[in-house]
Each structure stands twice: as structure tokens, then as C-alpha cells.
Amino acid sequence: MSGRKQFNEDEALEAAMRAFWHQGYEATSLSDLEVATGLNKSSLYNAFESKEALFVRCLERYAERVAKPLAWELKKPDFHAAITGFFDRLISRFDDPSAPPGCLATMAAMELGQSAGVTAGLVCANLEAQHEAFEARCRQAVSDGHLAADTDCGALAALLVSISRGLAVLNRAEGNSALARQAVAGLLNQVTPAGAPRPQ
Amino acid sequence: MSGRKQFNEDEALEAAMRAFWHQGYEATSLSDLEVATGLNKSSLYNAFESKEALFVRCLERYAERVAKPLAWELKKPDFHAAITGFFDRLISRFDDPSAPPGCLATMAAMELGQSAGVTAGLVCANLEAQHEAFEARCRQAVSDGHLAADTDCGALAALLVSISRGLAVLNRAEGNSALARQAVAGLLNQVTPAGAPRPQ
DNA sequence: GCGGTATTGAACCGATCGGTTCAACATAGT
DNA sequence: ACTATGTTGAACCGATCGGTTCAATACCGC
Numbered sequence: 001m002s003g004r005k006q007f008n009e010d011e012a013l014e015a016a017m018r019a020f021w022h023q024g025y026e027a028t029s030l031s032d033l034e035v036a037t038g039l040n041k042s043s044l045y046n047a048f049e050s051k052e053a054l055f056v057r058c059l060e061r062y063a064e065r066v067a068k069p070l071a072w073e074l075k076k077p078d079f080h081a082a083i084t085g086f087f088d089r090l091i092s093r094f095d096d097p098s099a100p101p102g103c104l105a106t107m108a109a110m111e112l113g114q115s116a117g118v119t120a121g122l123v124c125a126n127l128e129a130q131h132e133a134f135e136a137r138c139r140q141a142v143s144d145g146h147l148a149a150d151t152d153c154g155a156l157a158a159l160l161v162s163i164s165r166g167l168a169v170l171n172r173a174e175g176n177s178a179l180a181r182q183a184v185a186g187l188l189n190q191v192t193p194a195g196a197p198r199p200q
Numbered sequence: 201m202s203g204r205k206q207f208n209e210d211e212a213l214e215a216a217m218r219a220f221w222h223q224g225y226e227a228t229s230l231s232d233l234e235v236a237t238g239l240n241k242s243s244l245y246n247a248f249e250s251k252e253a254l255f256v257r258c259l260e261r262y263a264e265r266v267a268k269p270l271a272w273e274l275k276k277p278d279f280h281a282a283i284t285g286f287f288d289r290l291i292s293r294f295d296d297p298s299a300p301p302g303c304l305a306t307m308a309a310m311e312l313g314q315s316a317g318v319t320a321g322l323v324c325a326n327l328e329a330q331h332e333a334f335e336a337r338c339r340q341a342v343s344d345g346h347l348a349a350d351t352d353c354g355a356l357a358a359l360l361v362s363i364s365r366g367l368a369v370l371n372r373a374e375g376n377s378a379l380a381r382q383a384v385a386g387l388l389n390q391v392t393p394a395g396a397p398r399p400q
Numbered sequence: 401g402c403g404g405t406a407t408t409g410a411a412c413c414g415a416t417c418g419g420t421t422c423a424a425c426a427t428a429g430t
Numbered sequence: 431a432c433t434a435t436g437t438t439g440a441a442c443c444g445a446t447c448g449g450t451t452c453a454a455t456a457c458c459g460c
Contacts, residue, residue: 007437024311026226030418040438042421051418101313106369110310111224113301114375123373131379152389158370158379159363159386166366169306170358173323175314179331179358186359189352190390207407230448240408242451251448 009047012037017058021100024107025055025119052119055108059122062104067126074137079146080188082137083160087184090167094177102172106165127161134160163187209247212237217258221300224307225255225319252319259322262304266293267326274337279346280388282337283360287384290367294377302372306365327361334360363387 019028019036030041030051037044048054070093073085093099109123134157141147147156167180219228219236230241230251237244248254270293273285293299309323334357341347347356367380 027311029416031416041419042439043437045419046437102310107310109369109373110302110307111227113372120373127370127373127379152385155382155386155389157386158382159384159390161379162363162366162370162383163359164366165369166362166364169309169365169369170327170362172313173309173320173327179327179361182355182358183362184359185352186355186357189355190359229446231446241449242409243407245449246407 007039007043007047012039012044012047013057013061016054017061017104018100020055020058021062021102021104021107024111026111052117056118056122059105059108059119059126063126063129067105067130071130071133074133077144079137079141079144082141084188087164087167087187090164091177091181091184094167094171094180101175103165103168106168107172109165130164131157131161134158207239207243207247212239212244212247213257213261216254217261217304218300220255220258221262221302221304221307224311226311252317256318256322259305259308259319259326263326263329267305267330271330271333274333277344279337279341279344282341284388287364287367287387290364291377291381291384294367294371294380301375303365303368306368307372309365330364331357331361334358 015037016033019032022028023032030044033039033044033051033054034041039047044054048057070086070089073089074082076082076085094101105123105126108119109127112120112123114120114124131154135153138147138151138153138156142149142151142153147153163183167183170179170183171177215236215238216233219232222228223232230244233239233244233251233254234241239247244254248257270286270289273289274282276282276285294301305323305326308319309327312320312323314320314324331354335353338347338351338353338356342349342351342353347353363383367383370379370383371377
């Protein structure tokens with residue numbers, strides 16, 4: 001009941017998430033996490049069971065605090081505005097110098113691959129969630145008349161997932177958002193041209 | 201002059217490349233490389249200067265032996281066939297169980313980020329090369345009348361780069377090519393519908 | 401067989417890894 | 431002030447890391 005209760009778990013998680021986001025899972029050592037969180041190794045081990053367990057918490061936090069707000073853009077009633085909003089917001093995160101480059105979930109996907117374990121499962125679930133969000137939005141666009149009735153929503157959604165992950169790769173590699181910006185421009189030209197319903 | 205000359209450098213490089221491709225740069229230890237190449241640690245250090253130098257050689261080999269043949273598909277005279285050929289061939293590599301999942305260059309891009317060093321430069325150069333190859337092909341399609349005259353070829357090329365890297369992420373994460381296949385189908389539906397010249 | 405060389409195995413280096421333990425410490429409630 | 435509790439620092443564990451060295455070995459051309 002009594003005793004000291006300081007040390008904000010939320011702040012620690014945020015700091016750890018950013019550390020992992022900067023350097024990847026393996027490259028981030030417990031020492032790095034100590035520095036990032038300002039916590040002692042013992043405290044870290046005490047609060048979170050292990051490095052992997054901490055990383056899982058960080059991935060969950062990332063999905064909740066970073067990925068989900070992006071998906072909110074898809075709620076816009078106009079399909080073109082929704083897609084534009086999503087990718088514009090993604091690009092502006094790339095431009096934010098306070099945000100680490102790339103995407104934590106994408107880094108984890110490449111690093112951990114399909115290795116057994118909780119993390120790999122989370123990575124796949126994250127991918128699936130993004131796919132379903134896009135697919136649901138595309139289906140809505142079809143019933144709204146913003147997309148042709150015969151649109152393969154699953155395929156289009158997979159394409160959008162692929163693009164968003166590819167953008168993260170581009171941003172991670174070159175550090176700026178130049179190429180990613182071009183890619184988004186290309187996307188908006190080709191896939192969802194302004195003026196809503198696609199011809200033909 | 202005389203002496204022994206066995207130990208095929210080409211085979212060693214191939215094996216090392218596949219090892220890096222499977223596990224990433226950091227996660228592949230010298231011991232792993234010993235097992236993969238069948239060479240002694242001393243031999244590796246003797247033939248290639250260091251682990252990083254070996255990795256650079258592997259990246260160069262990857263660009264030459266894996267990436268370049270993919271780009272050859274772009275030489276097909278019909279634009280739609282060229283793009284289809286590129287991505288179909290990429291997908292079939294994902295289906296090849298003898299090929300490691302994902303893409304070595306993309307893994308390196310995520311892992312090494314924009315960290316200083318030779319490798320980071322190579323990764324960016326690789327990205328730029330792919331972008332230029334796509335852009336040149338798009339320009340040709342414009343002059344062939346396969347793409348609208350006002351097409352932003354740089355943007356479209358960046359989009360295609362982004363998609364191809366995103367596909368590697370998808371394949372890496374889920375191990376199969378299901379989602380990647382869907383994404384390519386979406387791409388072919390939206391960006392380069394069969395029947396050549398895009399409407400409008 | 402002989403000489404010379406490519407290759408090997410093994411030992412070793414300092415450093416770091418994730419994980420664990422525990423005594424010392426600081427603090428908030430009583 | 432006392433005590434219970436959260437936190438800290440430091441030492442330690444076994445293991446592995448990339449890198450280096452060197453004597454022993456296997457093999458080729460002669």
C-alpha cells in the first residue's frame with residue numbers, strides 16, 4: 001500500500017518504443033533501453049518480464065498510438081479524401097524530425113521474419129489488421145459509388161498495405177521523404193484520381 | 201604459381217549472400233557464415249577483409265544476380281507486359297522455396313537505415329537504380345503511347361519502387377505469397393489495366 | 401619426393417550480450 | 431521516527447560477438 005510509486009510506466013514504454021523504432025529489436029541492447037528510459041536494468045526487468053516481453057508491449061503500443069490514428073483518416077466520407085488523408089499523414093510523420101524514420105512494425109516484420117514466437121505473430125496480426133481496415137474502407141467506397149462495383153477490394157487493400165510498407169522502407173533508407181512523396185503522388189494519380197468515381 | 205587454389209570464391213559469396221538474406225546482417229554471425237560457406241573463419245577473414253566487407257560484396261552480388269534479372273523484364277515492348285512480367289517474376293521468386301523470403305536489399309535498408317558507412321550508401325544507390333529503371337521504362341511507355349502524355353513518370357516510378365519493397369515486407373512477414381499476390385493483382389487492375397493506354 | 405602455398409583448427413583477445421541476484425537506498429504512509 | 435515498498439547500483443553469470451594470430455595440415459606443380 002505505502003512505499004514509493006514513482007517511475008511512470010507509460011513514459012518508460014514510450015521511450016523504449018522509440019529506442020526500438022530507431023535501432024530495431026536486436027540492435028537495441030538493455031543498456032540502450034536503460035539510457036532511453038532512464039531506468040535501471042533491474043527496474044526494467046522487474047516491470048517488464050524480459051526484453052522480448054517489453055518489445056511486445058512496445059509493438060502493441062505502436063499499433064495503438066501510431067498505427068490506429070493513421071487509420072482514422074480512412075473514416076473520411078470521401079474515398080479519395082480518405083486515402084489522401086492516410087498517406088499525407090504518413091508522409092508528414094516521415095517529415096517530423098522527432099519521429100524515428102520508417103515504421104516499427106515494418107522493421108519488426110523484416111527483422112523477425114516468420115520466426116516462431118509471439119512477436120512474429122503480432123507482426124502478422126498487425127499486417128492483417130491494416131489489410132482489413134483498407135478492405136473495409138474500399139468496400140464502403142464501392143457501396144458509396146466511389147469505386148467501380150466490380151472492384152476487387154481485397155486486392156486493392158493488399159496493394160495499399162504494400163505501398164504503405166514500401167514507403168516506410170524508402171523513408172528508412174534515405175532519411176527524408178522525397179521519394180516517398182513522389183510515390184504518394186503517383187498513387188493518387190493512378191489509383192484514386194481526384195474526382196471520385198474511376199472511369200470505366 | 202603452384203600451391204592449392206581450391207575454394208570457389210563465387211560459391212562462397214553465393215552461400216554468404218543467402219545466409220545474410222535469411223537472417224539479416226547483424227543476426228548472421230561469423231559462425232553462421234562458416235557453416236554456410238563451409239569455410240574456416242580464418243579463410244573468410246583472409247579472402248574478404250571483414251564481415252562488413254563481405255556483406256558489401258554480397259549486396260553487390262544481389263544487385264547483379266537477383267535484382268538486375270528482374271529489371272530485364274522491363275525490356276518487354278508492351279508496357280503492361282513489362283510491369284506484369286516484373287511483378288509476376290518477383291512473386292514467383294517468393295514462391296520459390298529455395299529462395300530466402302523477402303529481399304536482401306530491403307532488409308538492409310531497414311536494418312542499416314541511414315547509418316553512415318559504405319553499406320548505407322549502397323542501399324540508397326540500389327533504391328535509386330531501381331527508381332531510374334522504372335522511370336526510364338515509364339518514359340518509354342509515354343513515347344510509345346502506352347501511358348498518357350502528361351504522366352508523371354518520376355512519381356509513377358517511385359510508386360512502383362515502393363510497391364516492390366512493400367511486397368518484400370509482406371512476403372517476409374507471412375512467409376507465403378498470398379497477400380503479395382493480391383497486391384500485385386490490385387496493382388495490375390488499377391495502375392496498368394490490360395489494354396494498354398490508360399483512359400483520360 | 402620435394403617445395404611451396406592455400407587452407408585449416410584452435411586458441412585467444414577485449415567487448416558486449418540478456419539475464420539474475422542482492423544489499424543499499426530513498427521515500428511515502430502511518 | 432518507524433516501516434514497508436519501489437528503486438538503484440553493482441557485481442556476476444555463461445554465452446557469444448567480430449577479429450586476430452599462428453602452427454599444423456593438405457594438396458598442387460614440379
